Amino acid sequence: MRQDGVALLEALAASGLRSIRYAKEAGGFRSIIANDLSRAAVESMKTNIEHNEVSHLISTSENDAT
Numbered sequence: 001m002r003q004d005g006v007a008l009l010e011a012l013a014a015s016g017l018r019s020i021r022y023a024k025e026a027g028g029f030r031s032i033i034a035n036d037l038s039r040a041a042v043e044s045m046k047t048n049i050e051h052n053e054v055s056h057l058i059s060t061s062e063n064d065a066t
Contacts, residue, residue: 005030011065012036016045016058023054035061 005028010019013034023032034045042062049058 008032010034013045013060014038014041016048016060019045019058020048020052020054023057024052029057032058033061034058035063035065037062037064 007030008019008022010016010022010032013019013036016034019032019034022029034049036042036045039062042060045060049055049060
């Protein structure tokens with residue numbers, strides 16, 4: 001994980017697609033948190049994050065966005 005750069009929270013991440021695109025296509029992020037209240041969504045995110053090889057940058061969270 002980078003020490004400089006922007007930390008990003010995607011509060012309603014669903015499958016994590018946006019977070020993955022940020023990680024792969026945009027630079028300057030030190031970390032990205034992909035959050036969703038749905039356990040199924042978080043499991044989907046984890047699979048997608050691993051498949052896209054961005055687990056070094058994205059972590060998941062299963063919490064209410066409020």
